[in-house]
Amino acid sequence: MIEVAIVGGTGYTGIELLRLLARHPKVRVKVITSRAEAGLEVAELFPSLRGHLSLAFSPPSVDVLTECDLVFFATPHGVAQAMMAALIDRGVRVVDLSADFRLRDADIWARWYGQPHGSPELIERAVYGLPEVNREQIREAQLVACPGCYPTAVQLGLLPLLEQELVDPASLIANAASGASGAGRQAKIDNLLAEVADSFKAYACGGHRHLPEIEQGLRAVQPERAVPAQVTFVPHLLPVVRGIHATLYATAIAATGDLQALFEERYAGEPFVDVLPAGQHPQTRSVKSSNMCRLSVFQPQQRDTVVVLSVIDNLTKGASGQAVQNMNIMFGFAEEAGLDHVALLP
Amino acid sequence: MIEVAIVGGTGYTGIELLRLLARHPKVRVKVITSRAEAGLEVAELFPSLRGHLSLAFSPPSVDVLTECDLVFFATPHGVAQAMMAALIDRGVRVVDLSADFRLRDADIWARWYGQPHGSPELIERAVYGLPEVNREQIREAQLVACPGCYPTAVQLGLLPLLEQELVDPASLIANAASGASGAGRQAKIDNLLAEVADSFKAYACGGHRHLPEIEQGLRAVQPERAVPAQVTFVPHLLPVVRGIHATLYATAIAATGDLQALFEERYAGEPFVDVLPAGQHPQTRSVKSSNMCRLSVFQPQQRDTVVVLSVIDNLTKGASGQAVQNMNIMFGFAEEAGLDHVALLP
Amino acid sequence: MIEVAIVGGTGYTGIELLRLLARHPKVRVKVITSRAEAGLEVAELFPSLRGHLSLAFSPPSVDVLTECDLVFFATPHGVAQAMMAALIDRGVRVVDLSADFRLRDADIWARWYGQPHGSPELIERAVYGLPEVNREQIREAQLVACPGCYPTAVQLGLLPLLEQELVDPASLIANAASGASGAGRQAKIDNLLAEVADSFKAYACGGHRHLPEIEQGLRAVQPERAVPAQVTFVPHLLPVVRGIHATLYATAIAATGDLQALFEERYAGEPFVDVLPAGQHPQTRSVKSSNMCRLSVFQPQQRDTVVVLSVIDNLTKGASGQAVQNMNIMFGFAEEAGLDHVALLP
Amino acid sequence: MIEVAIVGGTGYTGIELLRLLARHPKVRVKVITSRAEAGLEVAELFPSLRGHLSLAFSPPSVDVLTECDLVFFATPHGVAQAMMAALIDRGVRVVDLSADFRLRDADIWARWYGQPHGSPELIERAVYGLPEVNREQIREAQLVACPGCYPTAVQLGLLPLLEQELVDPASLIANAASGASGAGRQAKIDNLLAEVADSFKAYACGGHRHLPEIEQGLRAVQPERAVPAQVTFVPHLLPVVRGIHATLYATAIAATGDLQALFEERYAGEPFVDVLPAGQHPQTRSVKSSNMCRLSVFQPQQRDTVVVLSVIDNLTKGASGQAVQNMNIMFGFAEEAGLDHVALLP
Structure with a gap:
């Protein structure tokens, strides 16, 4: 059983992480952060989680995050770049769902995202989290950059x-x-x-x-x-x-x-x-x-x-599901753990 | 682990039963019947099940059904009435998702469904499967009539x-x-x-x-x-x-x-x-x-x-989920077994 | 041919007024106001109007409005109340699509809308624009308060x-x-x-x-x-x-x-x-x-x-269509003028 | 004012023709055919037409069709081929919305539609009704084959x-x-x-x-x-x-x-x-x-x-609207007659 944190949990990739992790056999969501909603019960915002999860949003804090085995970033671009060095330095493993560490070239990143890259020195530490290509590197990675949808x-x-x-x-x-x-x-x-x-x-x-x-x-x-x-x-x-x-x-x-x-x-x-x-x-x-x-x-x-x-x-293979798949690989869990849903049809 | 059959598996309550039962820890779907699609792999009709279930539709047969611990009827009205006596006589337990045994009065049934009731003598054997009202009777029932949506x-x-x-x-x-x-x-x-x-x-x-x-x-x-x-x-x-x-x-x-x-x-x-x-x-x-x-x-x-x-x-609490809930009660499984999904939001 | 103005034309009742009036045989839209979009061509915002209307948003101005035969308010509540006295004094006729003059009691209005009524003295001048009840009063009205949807x-x-x-x-x-x-x-x-x-x-x-x-x-x-x-x-x-x-x-x-x-x-x-x-x-x-x-x-x-x-x-009988119907009554046009659309089915 | 017929009026291109023609200044729909719905008021099937059109479906009859100035075919493929020669011989002008006369090569038609072409000798009489390419030929055409959507x-x-x-x-x-x-x-x-x-x-x-x-x-x-x-x-x-x-x-x-x-x-x-x-x-x-x-x-x-x-x-430029546009060209009406709708947005 590992403990994980979600930074920026009020968006759709955040709620999707919660949906998947609430039923994951090896994971407990310890922390979920949101500046805007700090104090609010998660299930107040997302009623689908009522009865499945008792957790409130808290303000982001590096100290709290470092107590977790893994930190997911489900934030707009720019946020993970700003907080990443502190987490990497303390040995925390990270799966970043945002675009911050997907591109290998900081200049190209800056051109497309309209701002300088906040942590260019960490780019080479990131593994691009497409398991069908990079499964072995993901296993050992400290920082996984989840692909876009x-x-x-x-x-x-x-x-x-x-x-x-x-x-x-x-x-x-x-x-x-x-x-x-x-x-x-x-x-x-x-x-x-x-x-x-x-x-x-x-x-x-x-x-x-x-x-x-x-x-x-x-x-x-x-x-x-x-x-x-x-x-x-x-x-x-x-x-x-x-x-x-x-x-x-x-x-x-x-x-x-x-x-x-x-x-x-x-x-x-x-x-x-x-x-x-x-x-x-x-x-x-x-x-x-x-x-x-x-x-x-x-x-x-x-x-x-x-x-x-x-x-x-x-939101699943295109974001939060793939993030969980990456986590499973990083921690040696069965790759399908928590991801064995039958698609909803009709 | 029990073995179950689904009669009439090509409709939406059929595919929903399969979605739920494919992940149920105590149940194996042994038989799924369809006259029209006999021989066809279930996953050909419902691609969401690819990789989750290897099963083909077979023609309905009382002999095959009686080898199962439980038979679900996911059929239009009239079908369960026609087959029920044979199953009840042989001691098979049944959860009927159709309207055939919901009403206690065969005349009222006949008036609303426009045809005589096919097994009026079995009506009193049926328990109305709303667990929030009839949980104790469901536990012992041989025939549960699942409520409408x-x-x-x-x-x-x-x-x-x-x-x-x-x-x-x-x-x-x-x-x-x-x-x-x-x-x-x-x-x-x-x-x-x-x-x-x-x-x-x-x-x-x-x-x-x-x-x-x-x-x-x-x-x-x-x-x-x-x-x-x-x-x-x-x-x-x-x-x-x-x-x-x-x-x-x-x-x-x-x-x-x-x-x-x-x-x-x-x-x-x-x-x-x-x-x-x-x-x-x-x-x-x-x-x-x-x-x-x-x-x-x-x-x-x-x-x-x-x-x-x-x-x-x-399709879930209004049909197949409630059917599984009834099955769980009938067989002494945890009532939430196979039904612990977090709702899909967004 | 009359000339009309629309105050607050960037919302859905605004675009719906334009859709209807663009084909009305007796009306020319002379002015459409928006503080936020002043200067923008209407068809830039609503591409469905390309080729049907050549008009740009302008800032609201009582002087300009009073040059029109009729002013429609397609504004959030509170706006018409603030501008109404000036228009009424100058004899302009008004059809207000907002909630500002629908209620006969300023206190009830204030309670439900959470603010004091801005022109309580004008309430009695307003005719409630449901033609099926008040057709005769609408004919002579200077100020028509269009019903809510x-x-x-x-x-x-x-x-x-x-x-x-x-x-x-x-x-x-x-x-x-x-x-x-x-x-x-x-x-x-x-x-x-x-x-x-x-x-x-x-x-x-x-x-x-x-x-x-x-x-x-x-x-x-x-x-x-x-x-x-x-x-x-x-x-x-x-x-x-x-x-x-x-x-x-x-x-x-x-x-x-x-x-x-x-x-x-x-x-x-x-x-x-x-x-x-x-x-x-x-x-x-x-x-x-x-x-x-x-x-x-x-x-x-x-x-x-x-x-x-x-x-x-x-948006039509519930707002802009009814507003045009009221206008037709007020100006003695055929009541169906500009409103003879066959509903879009399928 | 011309009189037109619609063959096969119970589909979506049929109702769309009615929607457009009901407001066309130069056209009266005299006949609309349907074997299956013969006798039924059109507005019973399509309630959007209530109040706009008083017309009942009738069985198809070449004699009745030839009394019209123009016949629209809004039928599945194969139907127009079977009836076309009789109409063409009697000098009736036709706009065919089906695929029957779109392809210039009867063999290619047969290969893609899985049946022999029913009137290969009439193919060369057909003008492909894309006004942006063939406006001049359409003007004189007796048979226009409306393009697919x-x-x-x-x-x-x-x-x-x-x-x-x-x-x-x-x-x-x-x-x-x-x-x-x-x-x-x-x-x-x-x-x-x-x-x-x-x-x-x-x-x-x-x-x-x-x-x-x-x-x-x-x-x-x-x-x-x-x-x-x-x-x-x-x-x-x-x-x-x-x-x-x-x-x-x-x-x-x-x-x-x-x-x-x-x-x-x-x-x-x-x-x-x-x-x-x-x-x-x-x-x-x-x-x-x-x-x-x-x-x-x-x-x-x-x-x-x-x-x-x-x-x-x-259904409009992709079918019935283009058919009306072709009719306008064929009869010398303003090309936009009956087609000046502002698109429905939102």
């Missing part, structure tokens, strides 16, 4: 093709759609139900912060000699609460062989990646509330374009 | 008031709304997304089949001398997948005293009924995917009308 | 019963549900899609500001000798953008006779009230985008409780 | 790029999403609200019937020497009632110059194509209920991939 769905869909150099890395397309919880629990007119329900739109077509993370992650699995992956990434806003669907396009540059077999083999041992039988299309509801990623691969009309479909729950 | 939400909301004779039983109002999964997994134009999304309506205002069940259940808890409960019941169709919200109105006929305390005391020991703090309003999402019923009680403007708000997930 | 749906449903004294005025129940646009275009966490989609809840059960307006309106049509109408009003939040559905309950105190005929006769000449054929249930989508109210009346199980179902589009 | 959105987005040969025609990608009304008003489990709400998926990734239509339409505008357009088309199902959003990708093969200016010029005179200001993203709600197509063009990160965003209402 879109990058998780996109990378899991494209990895097998890039690892095997079957497609042109220079012309990848990631057309993705996310439920509104991906925009966070913040008071903004743009995310009101009356603004986004019963509608659909692309956004950030000129450039989204997840683009450099996606390209970095894809390049990391390419053979060294390969042309670096380049992605056109267009996110869309789905009028649902949860779910990411990525439709990925790549141009075959070699005989693609049996793509279905390739994908099945690549993910054969993975507890949270499911390659659907040939011809099926994944639905976001087939992973809702679960940590699963479901994938399909097509080569329509036997032409050169390969299409991969990838779905996750943005 | 609306009747569960309505009865749990009104019981404390009727037991204490605080309100006029002759003028109760149950205004309720259900998500579209309540209409079942049947090909009907009326339930297409393009027909019911982005809209709201009442239906069956002239008379809904759950009305006699609601009145029967309420009368069963009234003191003998009381005027029999009479309810105006108006169901509505919500453009969501899951959830029932009942708004209940009753006229106080006595000093109501501390209604909040009354409700809290009535449900103090109940694992699946949660009375919210005074002044809060329950949301259906606070119980989504969970077996919980959450309640609030108000007396607006200190006038005579008492308002009770009651929410459940129609 | 819930009060419109509730009053149209209950008027025939109270006018004829068929039901007990002391025990009326108005159970109503509104789409999320009713909460306005304001940045609030509570109205995010991720908070309210896929859920349903009651709110303000202890007391909603529309309650005194509803009771005042109902009492105004009762015969003098009658017991004053008293309503238990419970609003609910629907996860749709537009639409109000009111389910109204009243106890018959006399032989009710042919209620269907009563309702049909009461509304025979009304262009925007449609009594459905007996036995049908109105759906909110059947009035979406239109100024129509559709009604049904039931007496379930031939018992004493009368049930009326009433649907409107909260 | 996806093909309309996709072609309008890609035309300017292909006409100017700015992109590689061999590697076009059309990633599109449609509201559920696109699947028609048919009783299918797959389209129940409980199946598709709160979810998102791709479908027909291996090949959708709109693919050959899209490619045919794009090739028709390419210069003769060009490599024929080839498209990877992946449709998705949106959990909304109305709306299509196409996200289109093409690889620049020349200096693209000012794409914004290119699009604005191409559509400068078009009443129903709106190019948004640079940097804006179209939303489906900005065209809901209207005949408008709104477009944006991007070149993300100044790389080679051009992205075009295109939204329409699938």
Whole structure:
């Protein structure tokens, strides 16, 4: 049994961590912080937790956090950077769900996030927490940077093709759609139900912060000699609460062989990646509330374009579930501990 | 570890039973029947179950069912009536999720369901499976008739008031709304997304089949001398997948005293009924995917009308979750076994 | 051709006024004000208006407003009260969509809105703009106070019963549900899609500001000798953008006779009230985008409780459409001018 | 004033035609046919039309149809093929909303629709009804084949790029999403609200019937020497009632110059194509209920991939609105007659 803390627990990744950890057999949530809601019972804010958890928000304090075995950051970008050094110095292990330590290059981070990186010296200490790529490094890591939601769905869909150099890395397309919880629990007119329900739109077509993370992650699995992956990434806003669907396009540059077999083999041992039988299309509801990623691969009309479909729950495999999966790996728990939910369908 | 069968597993209460039982520590689903889909892997129909369950639909067979410790009926009305005698005779225990054995009077059943009752002689063997009222009888029952979804939400909301004779039983109002999964997994134009999304309506205002069940259940808890409960019941169709919200109105006929305390005391020991703090309003999402019923009680403007708000997930506490709860009671398992989900919020 | 102004045009009632007036044959929108967005093209904020309207927001100015034939207030409460005297003095006609002049008693207004009334002396000048009751007074009015959305749906449903004294005025129940646009275009966490989609809840059960307006309106049509109408009003939040559905309950105190005929006769000449054929249930989508109210009346199980179902589009008949209807009456236009939309179904 | 008939009026394109034609200044709907609903008042089936239209469904009859100036087919594929010769022979003008006469090659039609073409000899008489390409031919046409919903959105987005040969025609990608009304008003489990709400998926990734239509339409505008357009088309199902959003990708093969200016010029005179200001993203709600197509063009990160965003209402510009637009052109009415709706936002 380990004791963990959650910094910034009033957002959707915070409540999702609580939902998962409340039933985790090896974990007790000891601390959950929020400046704004300090003193409030968690279940007052999130009535779904009534009866499952007795815990109040407390103000953030490094001293309190260091008494925990693990600290999750479920904060807006910038916060983890400011507090990280103190925690790392005292030997605390950290899983950061924010974007603070995902990018390996502090300058690129600064350009996309519009502010200088607060702890550039710690970047090299961070392991990118995509278990399907970095499981071994995660095991020993002190600081794990959890992937973004879109990058998780996109990378899991494209990895097998890039690892095997079957497609042109220079012309990848990631057309993705996310439920509104991906925009966070913040008071903004743009995310009101009356603004986004019963509608659909692309956004950030000129450039989204997840683009450099996606390209970095894809390049990391390419053979060294390969042309670096380049992605056109267009996110869309789905009028649902949860779910990411990525439709990925790549141009075959070699005989693609049996793509279905390739994908099945690549993910054969993975507890949270499911390659659907040939011809099926994944639905976001087939992973809702679960940590699963479901994938399909097509080569329509036997032409050169390969299409991969990838779905996750943005709050689970796209955020808090993956954070728990990383924790499980770091502490030697069964990787599926606390993550064995059957998706909620219907 | 017991072995169970599900008769009629292709509907929403069937898939919900599978979701719950796939993670139940004491139960193995041995058989799931469907004439139409015999031979098909369950996970082909419900991809959320991929990796959680390896089982194919089989044609219904009394011989196979009798090898199980418990049989769930998740069938349209009429089916359980036709097969029940054979199972009861052989000593099989049954939890029937359909309407077949809910009503104590075969004539009333025949009138509301438009056909003669198929096994009137078995009605008296059935225990009405609302644990908050009949827990002791359920323990020993061979045949449990699971309550309907609306009747569960309505009865749990009104019981404390009727037991204490605080309100006029002759003028109760149950205004309720259900998500579209309540209409079942049947090909009907009326339930297409393009027909019911982005809209709201009442239906069956002239008379809904759950009305006699609601009145029967309420009368069963009234003191003998009381005027029999009479309810105006108006169901509505919500453009969501899951959830029932009942708004209940009753006229106080006595000093109501501390209604909040009354409700809290009535449900103090109940694992699946949660009375919210005074002044809060329950949301259906606070119980989504969970077996919980959450309640609030108000007396607006200190006038005579008492308002009770009651929410459940129609597929869980309103159907399959309550069926599992009944099974747990029948077999002496912990009542919360397999039912300890935190509701999915957001 | 008249020229009109809209004060406070950045909310949903503002954009809905523009949608309706852009196609009105007798009206030109000359001015639309917004402090926050002054200088911005209206179509930048509301792209649906591109190509239909060339107009920019301007700061509010009494001088500019007085050059118009009519001023609409589409503002939060308190704003119209502050500006009204200046406009009234200069002879401008006003249709106020806010709550500022709906209540006849400034003290009651102050109690429910938590601040003193800003122009109590003007209250008696205001005509309550429900054409089905006050058409003649509206014709001559200088200041029309447009009814709230819930009060419109509730009053149209209950008027025939109270006018004829068929039901007990002391025990009326108005159970109503509104789409999320009713909460306005304001940045609030509570109205995010991720908070309210896929859920349903009651709110303000202890007391909603529309309650005194509803009771005042109902009492105004009762015969003098009658017991004053008293309503238990419970609003609910629907996860749709537009639409109000009111389910109204009243106890018959006399032989009710042919209620269907009563309702049909009461509304025979009304262009925007449609009594459905007996036995049908109105759906909110059947009035979406239109100024129509559709009604049904039931007496379930031939018992004493009368049930009326009433649907409107909260932004049209519940706000801006009714405002345009009032304008049409005030200026002698055809009452349906600019309001002849067929509802958007599906 | 012309008189028109609608064959097959019980589907969504039928009701949408009625919505538009009920307010059209130059048209009277004389006949609407349905075998299944013959005798039923249209407003019984579609309550939104109550008060706007007094018309009953009648059985289809060539004699009756030939008395009309124009016949709309709003039927499943195959029906118009069977009846067309009789109408054409008698000189009736026809706008066919079905797929029957969209493809120029009867063999390709047969392959994608799984049956022989019923009137191959009439194909050459049909004009493809995309006014932005074929306005002049439509004017004189006796038989107009209305484009499919996806093909309309996709072609309008890609035309300017292909006409100017700015992109590689061999590697076009059309990633599109449609509201559920696109699947028609048919009783299918797959389209129940409980199946598709709160979810998102791709479908027909291996090949959708709109693919050959899209490619045919794009090739028709390419210069003769060009490599024929080839498209990877992946449709998705949106959990909304109305709306299509196409996200289109093409690889620049020349200096693209000012794409914004290119699009604005191409559509400068078009009443129903709106190019948004640079940097804006179209939303489906900005065209809901209207005949408008709104477009944006991007070149993300100044790389080679051009992205075009295109939204329409699938039932309006994607079907019945475009049919009315074609009728307006055929009969010399103002092209916007009956189509001047402001989109319904919010």
